[in-house]
Amino acid sequence: MTRTLKGRIVTPEGVIDGSLRFGADGRIAAIEGSAVVVERARDAGAPLLLPGFIDLHVHGAAGRDIMEGGDAALQVARRHARHGTTALLATTMTAPMDDLRASLAPVGALCREPAPGAARVLGVHLEGPYINAGKLGAQPPYARPVSLDELRELHALAPIRLLTLAPEVPGNMEAIEALLAAGFQVQVGHTSGTYEDGVQALQRGARGFTHLFNAMTPLHHRMPGMVGAALAHAQFAEVIPDLLHVHPGAIRAALRSIPCLYCVTDSTAATGMPDGEYRLGRQAVTKCLGGVRLADGTLAGSTLTMDRALRNLVDVIGLDLVDAARRVATHAADFLRLGDRGRLEAGAQADVVVLDRDLRVQEVFVEGGAIDVPHAG
Numbered sequence: 048m049t050r051t052l053k054g055r056i057v058t059p060e061g062v063i064d065g066s067l068r069f070g071a072d073g074r075i076a077a078i079e080g081s082a083v084v085v086e087r088a089r090d091a092g093a094p095l096l097l098p099g100f101i102d103l104h105v106h107g108a109a110g111r112d113i114m115e116g117g118d119a120a121l122q123v124a125r126r127h128a129r130h131g132t133t134a135l136l137a138t139t140m141t142a143p144m145d146d147l148r149a150s151l152a153p154v155g156a157l158c159r160e161p162a163p164g165a166a167r168v169l170g171v172h173l174e175g176p177y178i179n180a181g182k183l184g185a186q187p188p189y190a191r192p193v194s195l196d197e198l199r200e201l202h203a204l205a206p207i208r209l210l211t212l213a214p215e216v217p218g219n220m221e222a223i224e225a226l227l228a229a230g231f232q233v234q235v236g237h238t239s240g241t242y243e244d245g246v247q248a249l250q251r252g253a254r255g256f257t258h259l260f261n262a263m264t265p266l267h268h269r270m271p272g273m274v275g276a277a278l279a280h281a282q283f284a285e286v287i288p289d290l291l292h293v294h295p296g297a298i299r300a301a302l303r304s305i306p307c308l309y310c311v312t313d314s315t316a317a318t319g320m321p322d323g324e325y326r327l328g329r330q331a332v333t334k335c336l337g338g339v340r341l342a343d344g345t346l347a348g349s350t351l352t353m354d355r356a357l358r359n360l361v362d363v364i365g366l367d368l369v370d371a372a373r374r375v376a377t378h379a380a381d382f383l384r385l386g387d388r389g390r391l392e393a394g395a396q397a398d399v400v401v402l403d404r405d406l407r408v409q410e411v412f413v414e415g416g417a418i419d420v421p422h423a424g
């Protein structure tokens with residue numbers, strides 16, 4: 048079905064006051080109108096059209112966790128779509144192989160046959176198990192060195208688009224080239240590695256950093272750590288802008304350092320749910336005061352949604368809408384080398400989020416199909 052949306056359209060080149068038309072093929076056919084300076088985009092109260100959000104780090108929502116298997120990934124993708132996310136990576140926890148197999152099989156089915164009314168599941172972000180046992184964060188104790196055999200078996204179940212590893216774990220640094228040759232994207236995270244480890248991982252082809260600042264060696268001016276390696280050298284990195292995981296000042300510093308810093312939610316089953324007890328993989332977590340924590344107080348993922356991430360970027364961090372749209376959509380698409388997502392331009396997938404002037408979600412379209420947004424209006 049074809050459709051025309053009118054409003055202030057946030058394109059990679061700037062804001063257009065006009066119309067966006069998409070066709071029966073689920074792609075944007077044309078964008079027409081006249082340019083508006085980005086600072087005035089919200090003035091008229093017209094609907095704001097942004098590229099649908101892309102979230103490369105999603106564990107759960109609505110009481111469901113990707114590690115459950117079954118229809119969890121579908122329910123998670125449905126819930127996040129209501130918040131403007133049009134594509135995501137189902138993200139696993141560090142876990143035994145049997146648990147990973149059980150969770151990935153239904154994700155693979157969803158990747159092959161996308162369900163209507165949900166964000167597109169692009170594949171899997173394997174967050175561990177190839178991480179540092181001393182930097183688990185909220186990950187359970189099943190960390191182990193990289194195994195290409197395990198990866199190939201899991202990849203046959205569901206496409207693994209991204210894996211997080213700690214390069215200082217013996218064998219992992221040397222495995223990076225083989226991982227790339229086998230088609231896996233490598234991101235550094237859950238790591239006690241040094242600055243030098245980070246630089247070497249990037250030289251070997253790692254391209255990003257998993258939730259920058261969290262669960263990695265911090266920057267000290269005589270020991271710049273993994274954070275220093277990222278700030279000095281990375282083109283891409285994830286950050287969790289819920290304002291609990293990272294101070295706004297640290298996000299501003301990273302924005303000045305890392306050209307394609309992009310937002311992820313690291314959202315868990317507790318997202319969109321009342322305070323209480325939830326599961327994160329095999330572990331019990333508690334949601335309270337907007338945070339999700341293990342019993343010892345360690346932050347265990349977030350309750351963030353991408354629409355709130357956008358509001359935090361614009362209203363707290365102070366980004367303009369064109370820059371913010373890159374941080375919630377375009378850079379993540381580019382990281383996965385998906386040139387036809389994450390941007391409003393002719394020929395791209397019609398993944399669109401329509402917001403009011405307060406950046407509240409009004410309408411969402413995934414490949415041209417409308418999502419039911421119950422809380423809009």
Ligand SMILES: [Zn+2]
Nearest residue numbers: 104174313348
């Ligand atoms: Zn995570």
